[in-house]
Amino acid sequence: MFLDFVEGPLWYAAAAVFLVGVAWRLAAIARAGLKEDLSVPRTAGAPGAVATVFRRFLPHREFMRPAAFQMVAGYAFHIGLFVLVLFAAPHVEFIEQRILGFGWTPAPHWVFLLAANFAFAGLLLLWLRRMLDPVLRRISTLDDHIGTGLTFVVMFTGCMALFESHDFLRALHMLFVDLLLIYFPFSRLMHAFTFILSRGFTGATMARKGVSA
């Protein structure tokens, strides 16, 4: 009943909102348009865009120290989350049965635990800093807290359901997954897709100027 609903109708609705919403957001960016840059470039923009998409995975050497916290916590969270989402055994099974029709080798249990620990520690540290650091307090919006909170709850309920013996816990997890998917396109969680565009735009502009950004 509850599980059937959150894994059935609600899941399809959430996935639809997610897909359509993300597409709509990306289309909105395209629709906003970009004026052609008439200045004479030093180097081509496109390779610079690609380069910057990858280069920004690490801060500039000079900025390592100021960015150390966000680097460590950010990577712990993001890599952890990535492993959890794509390689946790129940997720692989779900993807195989409900989405793609094929799966892949799931991560062993100890990798899952390690990933979950990294993800939780990273997310908690980042979230707490958002509440404590005057800078982050100043710039954070309600959306930041809802987005972080939803992600936290999804991870938390996911781990609660780790024992895989109670449908209720699985359903609870699925419920929050559905909510997260529905919330996703309307929120800052969109950065998961748009960061490529942002880095690309900046990288292209800077490459035209001959600066590797």
Place this chain on the structure above:
Amino acid sequence: MGKKSPEAAGRRRRMMYRALALMLAAVLLLPLVPYAVAYVGGITNPNPGADLWRQVRQRETPPEVRTQVRGVDTGVLINARGESWRQFRMEQLIPWSGWFLGGMLVAIALFYLLRGRIRIDKGRSGILVQRFTVNQRLAHWFMAVVFTILGLTGLVLLYGRFVLIPLLGPEGFSVTAAACKEIHNLFGPIFPLAVLLILFYFVRGNGFRGVDFKWLAKGGGLLGGHASAGHFNMGQKLWFWGTLLFGLSLVVSGLILDFPVFGQGRPVMEWAHFSHGIAAVLFIGGAFAHSYIGTLGMEGALEAMTHGTVDANWAKEHHDLWYAQMEAEGKVGAVPGQEAPASSGSPETAGG
């Protein structure tokens, strides 16, 4: 030298055969003598297995044991310590910790009724002093969140059978307990990180000094008279070192319990559980007092951990030596980047 007759030779050979046969017979029959004696005399020897079973039962010197089944402790026939562990958990840990934690709450409630909220005597001055850095606060709240998650799930597992089964029913509680167990096991390995952060960011200023013992003698000012203190008073220092001590104990025993895949047997696990339970209960009891005095119990204390600043009058009343030092260094009132209520005409309409 007479020559040997063939008869003599034949006689000797026969004698040799007979002797051999006799010796063979003796060899074969002699071991039967005790049986024969026993049979005839009705002697009852003690069962040779008795000593063996005694050994197995009491495990003083465990006998050499082999089994086809691979696994932890599969070679142990009788685990005699299981019973003492059961006694500890069911008859000591659960009831005694219940009394301790309950007593702690009652004591705090009584303290609140008798002493009330500890106010800033002189009122707020409006002048702020930076007390904790962002990183210190981060370490504190990280510990607080992880501790709360672990503490709550741990208590559910400890008392749930007695408190929650009547409320949720066995099925309902099983769901709760399964979730709690997974969360407890999963957040466990994050706890060492929290302990390390606390150690790293708070170890400075937490060394014991002479003034701390005077503070203790005056009961932190509760027993009359003003008790001087530096950046941390004796209570806070004890709490800091307690955190490390209990934290270490919980981390070591917790990791042993959390990952039962390194061949640690039941004696190790039982020991780990013993120390895990005691440390956790004491830690949680301390946390009750700590949270009370940091929030409801004392005016002006919580903001030190939320905004990182305290009012100058609060500092004077509770940490006079530290305040004097801050004053000497010209750090009173200079709080960079603080969102003071009267922040220099900056735009406040943003956000949300």
Place this chain on the structure above:
Amino acid sequence: MARMKFLCDAERCIECNGCVTACKNEHEVPWGVNRRRVVTINDGEPGERSMSVACMHCSDAPCAAVCPVDCFYTTEDGVVLHDKDICIGCGYCFYACPFGAPQFPTAGAYGSRGAMDKCTFCGGGPEPDGSAEEFKKYGRNRLSEGRLPLCAEMCSTKALLAGDGDKVSDIFRERVTYRGIGTLAWGWGVAYGKGGVRQSSGLGGKASSTKE
């Protein structure tokens, strides 16, 4: 009411592991779990003894006492069973059990413990007797069919006895008296033959009832 018990006669057990195999096969026990095991003491030395161990279905079961979710129950036959739907795999029963009976299927290294699994005295679980669900979780329910545990049934030397405690102890008592003790418990005739050591001393009458 019957009170079901196991009893392993260490003088008879020859460590053939037939009981272990029978159990594993009958219940389709998962990989890594052994509800029954044979333990040999002083292997290869004089005085070697073997013994088959599993859940002994204690009267005051320590596992049930320490279980944080109270998932154990004792049947009318005195069989200690547990509900896998309620079990959370914490492992406390394993610490408390004197015999190391509770087993946990692990999911690889850093194994999180699954729901506990142990000998059911071939008595199944809380599901309807003989249901497929019951078989999947707990193995075959022979008791409901009026049959005793397969391990004992399969024991080639009849070292492992299972059944109502009174009957089992009667059989064992007879054996002990029949074969005597100490150095006298020796020889084919004593162990399996008709003539007992004490037969002449007037106790022999009952020995014939255990005759194979």
Place this chain on the structure above:
Amino acid sequence: MSERFEQGVAALRRLMDARIVSYFSSCVHCGLCAEACLFYTETGDPKYTPIYKLEPMRKMWRQENTFWGKLGVKLGLTEPLAEQDLADWETLVYDSCTLCGRCSMVCPVGNDIAYMIRKEREGMVAAGYAPDGMKEATRRALEIGSPMGVTLKTLRATLKGVERNTGLAIPVDAQGAEYMTLFSSMEVVNFPEYIESIARIFAAAGVSWTISSEAFEATNSGIQIGDSKAAGELVGRVVSAAEKLGVQYVISPECGHAFTAIRWEGANLIGRPLPFKVIHILELLEQLREEGRLKLEGHTDIRLTFHDPCQIVRRGGVVEQPRQLLREVATEFVEMRDHGVMNWCCGGGGGVSANERAEPLRLQAFQRKKKQLDELGVETMVTACANCRIILEEGIEHYGMDVQVTGLTELLAEHLAGPAES
């Protein structure tokens, strides 16, 4: 709601291009940009966080480009961008941002924050919220031809002095010259040494150059205040003068934003490709040196460092040239810890130097440069931007430091080989 405000909103709406929409969609408010901004690091005040300076534009984006924002405004739950927001943010946008773009280099999702602030200023100025000093400078630039009020007369007087000092004839309005030079007013008024230096170098290297009497001003207040119309007007003057003289190259002087204005924004401002190539003086000098036309001799053994002007280096792409040139003439050239594209701004770029009320804040922000210099312990700093140079000198004066600031072109002219050396 005033008409001016409507214009500001319209400008912001018009400027909301794919880049900005993408940037706001990506921002996760991680706060890292604060650490990159000298106004934040030197004051510790969170309101100086770069992305926070974009709050008005973010509000605009939210109400125009996001679902919740649109819905919220319709239902009256979300307050739309109000005129008060622009008023409140004026100081943040103009006084505490030098458009140095350091934040743009560190943003993990790759947002070009400096670009957004540049666009936000368009909206601010359209709504009438800009500092008086900058408004005045822009007015002077449009009316007199120079933000500092330098007229052709002033230039001629300076050039006379230059000719006297160098003994060289300075070509003005020479038809068919290859290069046309521009100057920043500051160079004309405060640093005629720069003009002398390029005159000597060009004479020695045999460069065919000229100055236009119609457009010699390189600075572009329109860029700084964020007024594209004014900026286009100022660029247009240079373009028509260059077309009139038929030059192939226009040389951007040692002035940061002037280079950005003509090199990177020029064509976009006038809406067509420039009919000439724009080259920065340092690019040209390095090119001449490589071609062997610029011969240098002698070294200075003074320990010195190079201050990267943001608009030339980070936002302009002239990174290696000044270092190559400097190594030719200085044996003891040392780099500050953060240099090149990660340098720290002097604190006076992006029009902040023209904004009187920003001076105390600017001097506070200068502490960042002071720390860098103290750490290095040098007494000579070379730079290549007249505006940086003035700001650096002011800061050094304010903090009573013992540091000399000199222009790179001058330093090169001092080591010019051959008879030109006086």
